[in-house]
Amino acid sequence: MNVLLIGSGGREHAIALSTSRSSLLSKLFLIPGNPGTEQLGENVNIDFKDQPAVTAFCFEKNIEFVIIGPEQPLVDGLSDYLRASGIKVFGPDKAAAEIESSKSFAKQLMQKYNIPTASFSEFNKEDYEKAVEYVKSSSLPLVIKADGLAAGKGVLICNSLNEALTGLENIFVNSEFGDAGNKIIIEEFMTGEEASIFAVTDGENFVLLPSAQDHKRIGNNDTGKNTGGMGAYAPAPIITDELLKVIETAIIKPTIDALTSEGRAFIGCLYCGLMITETGPKVVEFNCRFGDPETQAVLPLLDGDILKLFYSAADGHLDESSVKYSGGTAICVVAASKGYPDGYEKGFEITGLNLDDKNIVIYHAGTKRSGNKIVTNGGRVIGVTATIPEGDLKKAKEKAYSALSSIKFNGIYFRSDIADKGINRHS
Ligand code: AMP
Ligand code: GLY
DSSP states (O other), rough: OOEEEEEEEEEHHHHHHHTTOTTTTEEEEEEOOGGGTTSEEEEOOTTOOOHHHHHHHHHHEEEEEEEEESSSHHHTTTTHHEEEOOOOOSSHHHHHHHHHHHHHHHHHHHHHHHHHHBBBBEEEEEGHHHHHHHTTTOSSEEEEEEOOOOTTTOOOEEEEEHHHHHHHHHIIIOOTTTGGGGGEEEEEEOSSSEEEEEESSSSOEEEOOOOOOOOOOOEEEEEEEOOSSSSSEETTSSSHHHHHHHHHHIIIIHHHHHHTTTTTOOOOOEEEEEEEEETTTEEEEESSSTTHHHHHHHHHGGEEOHHHHHHHHTTOOOOOOEEEEEOOEEEEEEEEEETTTTTOOOOOOOOOOOOOOTEEEEESSEEEEEEEEEEEEESEEEEEEEEEEESHHHHHHHHHHHHHHTTTTTTTOOOOOOOHHHHHHHH
């Protein structure tokens, strides 16, 4: 079949690479794709916000299946639009995607169905004074979250009353997060280690992919500003088989069932961000799509046919046997532009991208072709993934960093401690 993949990041490069190996695939198209996906399919320059144009393109190219990578088109209802035209889609419709686009919806769903998460209260912009009173009477630290999508920036961890009050003022008075901050959640601060679990589901049955751990902060030892993710490894040793069983029965299954009972059946990848606390796993957030950069570490660990898995989910008959965990280990280290997540310069030539090592994949994210060169074009520029067949995270880390050392661009920045938490847990 002809398949269309929406998106342009490292996550989409990883999905494209796995999809390109499927025996079901005739031709892969990408809107818009990136220089890394050029060898895997045809990059097409259509604005994916233009839903009629995307649909018309599917008819023109005889595309019967669309995979949607990022959250924004899902939240905007691209799946709904394509499905209404008879095209199969991997990715939830707008109503199910609310699990990511409205933290208030997600928290209320969890409360209603007893899914473990931090306790919370919510406030609208008009309730500014009430929110102030609430934080004054709360214990610290506390967490303030914008209800809507805020590109990963809408979360404030407040260690002092002053920070919390300034946060409220910035959100409600100075509209720091725009309309995304018209409503906020104030929640209990959870202590523990984080992990990400991906469930591929048809709305009823699901397959859990190997667990992963992201590194959200810009600096080593989880210091500095939050980013889109500076690296990931999989599987995450903190997620033991026993813990995974708990996560599956107390969190994943009840959430998928809850969405279906609410008339919002979720078809696609449900991303569950967890805090492993002393009292067990609790949900930090749900996303309505694969994580980035976790996907770049998780997909290389799957044997089988991922397109078959995705298509079967979209078709409503999940084929649970289409992929299985290889038993290996993978680590993805993100190389970013100096200055990210704040301002940075673009347009620097990237060299050393043609590594010839079957254990290494360089995923493109913020890159662009400029003549016969590849240049930087974003904050997170590339992700270098090393995959090894055994469970030796330390060895995988050494391989990834050794590959990264031969890649150069002006202002290259990366964390040097990706996977250390997992390595230390083993030793
Ligand atoms: P979110 O966008 O909800 O995933 O939040 C971004 C990051 O903020 C998470 O990955 C956590 O590191 C942190 N965070 C969010 N909520 C909490 C919480 N209730 N307790 C502790 N940390 C949190
Ligand atoms: N890696 C975090 C995210 O994809 O939201």
